[in-house]
Amino acid sequence: MADGLADKMIRVDMTTQTASVEPFPAKWRLLGGRALSARILIEECDPKCEPLGAGNVLVMAPGVMSGTSAPTSGRISIGGKSPLTGGIKEANAGGNPGQDLQKLGYRVIVVKGKPADPKQRFGLEVDQSGVRIVAGDAYKGLWNYAACEKLYEKYPQTASFITIGPAGEMQLSGASVACTDEKGRPARHAARGGLGAVMGSKGLKFVAVDAGKLSIRQPAVRKEFFAYAKDYTKAYQAGPQMFKTGTASVVFIANMLNTFPYKNRTEGQSPDVETLRGERIVESFATRGGGMHNCMSGCIVQCSNVVHDKDGNYKTSALEFETLTMLGANCGIASWEDVADLDRLCDEVGLDTIETGAAIAIFMDSGGMEFGDAAGAKRILHEIASGTELGKAIGNGAVSIGKKRKHARIPVVKGQAIPAWDPRPLKATGITYATSAMGADHTAGLIVNPGLPPEQFAQASQESQIANAACDSSGFCQFLQPTIEEIAKYYTMFVGEDVTREQIADMGWQCLLDEWKFNDGAGFTKADDDLPACMKEEGVGPNHAMKFDVSAEVIAAAKRRFASREELFKLKATG
Amino acid sequence: MPTIVIPPPYRGSTQGLERIEVAGRTVRDCIDAVSAIHPAFRPLVLDANGKVHRFVKLFRNGDQLGGDVLAAAIAEGDEVHVLAAIAGG
Numbered sequence: 001m002a003d004g005l006a007d008k009m010i011r012v013d014m015t016t017q018t019a020s021v022e023p024f025p026a027k028w029r030l031l032g033g034r035a036l037s038a039r040i041l042i043e044e045c046d047p048k049c050e051p052l053g054a055g056n057v058l059v060m061a062p063g064v065m066s067g068t069s070a071p072t073s074g075r076i077s078i079g080g081k082s083p084l085t086g087g088i089k090e091a092n093a094g095g096n097p098g099q100d101l102q103k104l105g106y107r108v109i110v111v112k113g114k115p116a117d118p119k120q121r122f123g124l125e126v127d128q129s130g131v132r133i134v135a136g137d138a139y140k141g142l143w144n145y146a147a148c149e150k151l152y153e154k155y156p157q158t159a160s161f162i163t164i165g166p167a168g169e170m171q172l173s174g175a176s177v178a179c180t181d182e183k184g185r186p187a188r189h190a191a192r193g194g195l196g197a198v199m200g201s202k203g204l205k206f207v208a209v210d211a212g213k214l215s216i217r218q219p220a221v222r223k224e225f226f227a228y229a230k231d232y233t234k235a236y237q238a239g240p241q242m243f244k245t246g247t248a249s250v251v252f253i254a255n256m257l258n259t260f261p262y263k264n265r266t267e268g269q270s271p272d273v274e275t276l277r278g279e280r281i282v283e284s285f286a287t288r289g290g291g292m293h294n295c296m297s298g299c300i301v302q303c304s305n306v307v308h309d310k311d312g313n314y315k316t317s318a319l320e321f322e323t324l325t326m327l328g329a330n331c332g333i334a335s336w337e338d339v340a341d342l343d344r345l346c347d348e349v350g351l352d353t354i355e356t357g358a359a360i361a362i363f364m365d366s367g368g369m370e371f372g373d374a375a376g377a378k379r380i381l382h383e384i385a386s387g388t389e390l391g392k393a394i395g396n397g398a399v400s401i402g403k404k405r406k407h408a409r410i411p412v413v414k415g416q417a418i419p420a421w422d423p424r425p426l427k428a429t430g431i432t433y434a435t436s437a438m439g440a441d442h443t444a445g446l447i448v449n450p451g452l453p454p455e456q457f458a459q460a461s462q463e464s465q466i467a468n469a470a471c472d473s474s475g476f477c478q479f480l481q482p483t484i485e486e487i488a489k490y491y492t493m494f495v496g497e498d499v500t501r502e503q504i505a506d507m508g509w510q511c512l513l514d515e516w517k518f519n520d521g522a523g524f525t526k527a528d529d530d531l532p533a534c535m536k537e538e539g540v541g542p543n544h545a546m547k548f549d550v551s552a553e554v555i556a557a558a559k560r561r562f563a564s565r566e567e568l569f570k571l572k573a574t575g
Numbered sequence: 576m577p578t579i580v581i582p583p584p585y586r587g588s589t590q591g592l593e594r595i596e597v598a599g600r601t602v603r604d605c606i607d608a609v610s611a612i613h614p615a616f617r618p619l620v621l622d623a624n625g626k627v628h629r630f631v632k633l634f635r636n637g638d639q640l641g642g643d644v645l646a647a648a649i650a651e652g653d654e655v656h657v658l659a660a661i662a663g664g
Contacts, residue, residue, distance in 0.1 A: 076606030240632035240639060240658050249630045254663075256619060257584060279629060358576030426588075448661040449585030479662065536616040 009232035010131050012126075014202040015136065017122060019131040024107045027572045030499065034090040035473035036195035037079030037505055038414030038514035043090055043109070046522030051083035051194075052201040053173050057110040060162065060207070060409060063092075063475020067102025067217040069226060069455040070490050071233050072480040075294040077162035078163075081522070083413040084173040084200045084355070084397050085439045088518040092296035092443075092472055094304070095179030096160035101126065103211040115203040121169070124201050127159075127210040136205040141166060143348040143385070144178045144186035152184060160459060160555035161186065166352025166385045168196030169556065172395035174355040175200065179345065181295045181304070188295050191352035192441060193416060194397070220496025228493060231540070232486070233300050243303035243479050246292065247277025247321040248336075255322065257450055258541040259422040261364075264358075264365035265411050268422055268540030272331035280336050281305055281319060290310050298507060301371060302481045307340050316344035322442075326357025330521055331364060332371030342374075347379035351395065356381075358398040358417030363437045366405035368443065411533045414439030423535055424546040425450050429549060431461035434529045437515035443478060444468060444575035456562035457550060458557035463568045467559070470508035471573035478575035482556040483567045484508070501569045529555055577649045579605050580656045581616075588615035588649060603645040605655055620657060630660040 031039055036058040049055030058080045065073035082089035092116040101109070104126060114123070121136035139147050154538060160180045167175035167548050175196030178186035194554030219225035241248070254260040258268030270276065286292045295304040295318065304318035319340050325348070329340040346353045357387035360377050363369055369376045383391030393404045398417040402410035411418045416439030421429025423440075432445035445464035452460060469485055474490070476482045478541040484504045493497040519528075522575040576596040581589050589595060591615065595664035597608035608611075620631055625645075627633065633640045634656040640647045649655060 045651040097596075117617065238639075240634075242658070242660040243663075244630070245629060247660075248659045253584065253619065253630055253661075255657055282629075443664060446662055449583035451583060451589075451591045453591075478664070481662075521625065559629070575664050 005113040008105050010106055010109040012109060012111040012124060012133065012202065013113045014111060014115055014122070017115065017133045019124060019133050021131055021446055030064065030495070030507065031473065032066070033075065033077040033092060033473040033475055034079070034469060035078065035511040036061040037090050038088065038511050038518070039075050040108070040110060040520055041079060042514045045081060045082070047518045048523070049081060050331065051081045051086065052197060054112070056081050056116040056198055056201070058195070058198050058273065060109040060111070060260060062102045062107070063473060065490055065494065067100070067473035068099040068219065068494065069216050069298065070229050070476070071236070071298055071300040072296070072477045074298060075472070075475050075477055076101070076190070078177045078190035078200045079193045080195055082195065083171070083197045087414060087439070087524055088392060088437050088515045089195055090438065090458050090472065091177070091192045091195055093177070093179045093188040093190040094299070094477060095181045095188035096296055097162050097179045097207065097209050098475060099297060100160045100209040100211040102217055103214040104128065111202055111204060115199055118203070120203055121205040123205055123218035125205045126207065128212055128214070139205045144350055146349055147206065148184060148186045151206060155208050156210055156212070157184070158212055159208050160184070161209070162207040164196045164205060165348060167198035167350040167395050167408070168389055169205070170201035170392070170395070171197040171200045172384070173197055173400065173442045174352050174395050174397045176350050176352050176361065180351060181317065182293070182297055185317065187347055189347065189352070191437065192354065196350050210303070219494040221493040225490070225493040228489060229242070234344065235341055236270050236300055236480070243301055245282050245395035246293065246303050246305040246318065247479070248276055248305065248319060249326055250282055250321050251277040251324055254325070254420065257448070258425045258546060259420065260325055261420060261422055263371050263421070264330060264361040264409055265331045265418070265534065268546065271306065272329060272334035275330045275334050276324050276336050276339070278321070280323070281307060284308065285457065290314070291537045293317070299477070301477060303479050313375045315341050316347060319343050322420050323353040327360070327377070330357050330361045333374045334372065334376065338368035338374035342377055342381065345378060346366070349381060349385045351384065354419050355397045355417045356465055358411065359394045359401045362398055362402045362407055362410060363394060363405065363411060368405060387388060411532060413531055414528055416440050418535070421446055421448065422540065423531055423548045424540050427454070427548060427550050428452055428457040428460040430531055430535070430548045431457055431555055431558050432465055433556045434531055436465065437512070437519045443472070446574050448560065454554070458554050459562045461558045462562055464574065465512055466505055466508040466568065466574060467571045467573045469511040470504050472522050473507065473511060476573070479565055481574060483570050483572055505564055505568060506514065527555065551570065576651065577653045577655060578607050580654055582657050582659050582661070584614065584659055584661050585619050585657065589613045597651055601645065601649055602647045602655060604641065605649055606645070618652055618657070621641055632658045634658065
């Protein structure tokens, strides 16, 4: 319902394998996605809990706008205490489960407890008749695509699924949570921070959401809401549509800006940029098929590519910039087609492509394998799926394999691998990595502005973090690039009361405060707000002169709120 | 004179300059003029064949240019904005 008072939430106790429905608390009515996840974790989860224990709380929270006619607004946040970082974590994904949950009136699923028998698997069914925990052993061990194919044998084609692959079932710290896209493929992942392992620890193999033919959620001020959404869409489509050919299109510019890490970040540029750039993928559409598509219903960005193999058969979706970088250039792998194979394997096994790419690169850098060995990298993915010792070490992420190999160059912050966007040429982004409670996460606040004066680093990072927290709470995709001002307008018309842009900015800031508070409780200190030695001592770019040289004082300033300025409200969310 | 407005990611190539006034009657003239002073600017906008990169969009006085973008006429006082894709997960 538009006013939020008749909305519901689902509570699941995996110790007793029971699910129940409760009214959604009015105090949370303007919270969704990441902000809602953080609030629930602050109120209901002991920050000192064991991430894979019964005390951790797994949150699945669609954004506030999910399920409405607002364009590209259906993202869902997965939250919990991360087994990778030991701190709070939110990772969000596209696909349709977020929208379907909201169409059914469910604002959030909160999962607690864990089964006594860790070998058992369960599923959660959510549909118009209610919510139920069901047996899931029939899906045990299945890779994500096979699991979803089997699920569609049982559930209607209108259903969408949230699943984990073998990595999640093995509770590996690099495990992702998969969401099915508009075609029912488990290709959209809440990938970062190992939340798939948390889902696995609770014995939950899948969530099946079937909204049937329920229509979109209705706003309080219908006419104005629909008109605004229509005008917004028209304006977007008349604009440059920077992601019309996918995020892979930024490979070339990233390489120019020395933020296309090569061979475990020892260089900022790759000699293989021509065979990894997104244009090669776009060219393949003409002869093989595939192309650009919606990852979720109602998306106007359509940045998701569908990649086919040489025979014209579906291979993977979406092959993104981060994946081409971390599983490609960063591992010295030169062919986008090999990266496409690796991407599919990660989606199948249920792994974060960033963490896995970083971990394989560390394995290569430490002499475990030659850089550029694509066949070897694929073998590793199979080893992760089958749970070999090496597979587990890499599946548990960059720090895990780095320690096992006694290797010094481990590019992580708070235990999470640094994404492609490099903090040495992009120092304000480095401040985001240092200060975000999530660890190194470009979606927490990306600033691609190498010319930014140093005195503006802290404020730029903070403003970007506020804008992205607001976006990730709304359900809008960061690639739609909504501003705080625009989000406030949507909220105002949806709930039927004035929601100011200042309120939205404050909610974004409060989300950050909640996340920092959780991490304080988990034992994090100021010393954790830092980048690793390899980012400060080893440079990229001409003469390897670009290093992360931002002082602790400037980093700390990003966590003290600056006075809001006009730019904050007009800043586009960017990830 | 026309003004080229440089996007933040490209200002490293223009010594931090955001706006550069140049003499030119077409977009190509303007890009050539900026590149003459700041050679690192050209490859950020044009590919090896002299075509505008797919991820770069050009606007004249707020209107996106289509067709033969480089041949588009530029008048005295016009502003040419260069936009580049600057995100990607």
